[in-house]
């Protein structure tokens with residue numbers, strides 16, 4: 096049986112808020128989250144990136160209208176790749192979106208492998224949230240736009256959204272400045288024609304201001320996405 100979710104990128108007309116649970120989940124957590132999660136879907140498009148083993152459960156437990164995405168996908172279509180999950184396998188269970196290139200996965204893959212992931216996901220027509228972000232050194236050396244542009248080569252002709260996550264802001268409590276987020280998101284949308292999400296230490300204190308940036312189309316939230324009350328507050 097083929098399951099479908101209508102998650103095509105072009106459908107994300109509202110601000111898109113994505114929770115990335117990373118390698119945090121259990122069946123008990125998921126059930127509690129599903130029962131208590133009350134996003135305002137009239138105002139926001141919402142997705143949760145769950146670990147592979149919880150994708151099916153997440154689809155069942157999340158409120159109707161909340162999309163479920165994977166956190167990564169293989170750069171191969173099929174074959175002897177032990178431990179890998181292909182875009183086709185995701186589509187087969189109704190998972191129509193994935194992150195690619197999150198800095199926590201880029202550590203383990205070369206740029207060419209990230210490009211292959213993009214190509215495989217794109218061939219399967221799975222929604223791609225392509226993550227980019229500069230290192231602290233690239234930022235302090237003033238070469239962050241060049242750094243980001245190099246990462247963006249992989250998606251030049253690909254239909255996807257970009258999540259801008261400065262590496263130094265992920266899980267550190269250090270959020271990028273509004274002017275910096277604005278500069279980078281305007282650069283990406285004007286030069287590459289993509290919608291841009293921001294991620295990196297988003298919390299209850301800073302989310303509203305970030306969402307007001309005209310060139311920001313949504314948020315990719317890590318740590319706070321595990322706290323259902325805080326997600327309800329952001330998504331009210």
Ligand SMILES: O=C[C@H](O)COP(=O)(O)O
Pocket residue numbers: 115197260264265266267268294295296297315316317318319
């Ligand atoms: O995918 C989410 C980002 O890595 C941000 O994580 P964080 O909100 O815990 O900083």
